Amino acid sequence: MIRSTFSAISKFAQPTFTLQASTTYGVRYFGGDARLGEKEITERVVDVVSKYDKVAGKSVSPNSTFKELGLDSLDSADILVAVEEEFGIEIPDEEADKITSCLQTIDYIKKTPTAK
Amino acid sequence: MNSNQVLTLYRSLLRESYKFSSYNFREYSLRRITQGFRENKNIQDNEKLSQLYKEAQNDLQVIKRQAVINSMYSTQKLVVE
Numbered sequence: 022m023i024r025s026t027f028s029a030i031s032k033f034a035q036p037t038f039t040l041q042a043s044t045t046y047g048v049r050y051f052g053g054d055a056r057l058g059e060k061e062i063t064e065r066v067v068d069v070v071s072k073y074d075k076v077a078g079k080s081v082s083p084n085s086t087f088k089e090l091g092l093d094s095l096d097s098a099d100i101l102v103a104v105e106e107e108f109g110i111e112i113p114d115e116e117a118d119k120i121t122s123c124l125q126t127i128d129y130i131k132k133t134p135t136a137k
Numbered sequence: 138m139n140s141n142q143v144l145t146l147y148r149s150l151l152r153e154s155y156k157f158s159s160y161n162f163r164e165y166s167l168r169r170i171t172q173g174f175r176e177n178k179n180i181q182d183n184e185k186l187s188q189l190y191k192e193a194q195n196d197l198q199v200i201k202r203q204a205v206i207n208s209m210y211s212t213q214k215l216v217v218e
Binding site: 094095098099101102105106111114117118 | 140141144145147148151152155171174175178
């Protein structure tokens, strides 16, 4: 009786773990280029712009300028500060004065390595 | 005083307001700044403009101080955040 119980347990107690040598899970490339992809930047910029109250209901494309969306200089300043918050960067004033469209915003973030 | 100076001040006010850790302070501050600048955006009188500019500069200093103090006593994020 005892012996048969023991053999039944030991049947389940077989070591079941196996090493999977082929998985690349958890590999990290330190020192790799941490810059964001163009697609992700475009998506996030368009997302920030379309969340702005005055843009509600209008379709925002990466090519649209702030003027086309009916925004004045104060509104674009609002959007640029929101973009700064989104990407954790600070756009210097000389640059911010030049930016008047989604595309220019995307270009600026593309050449900013600290954007995240 | 030109519009670039005003925009620079406007941007710094917004940037500093984002540093409030309390949702209510942050949202109030952002709302008040965006509204205040739009209320006065058609003013042409130079004297009035420079007076408003000075007031806004003082407010910027207030926001800077209060944002630091606010971050010392920050609490958990609200459900709405």
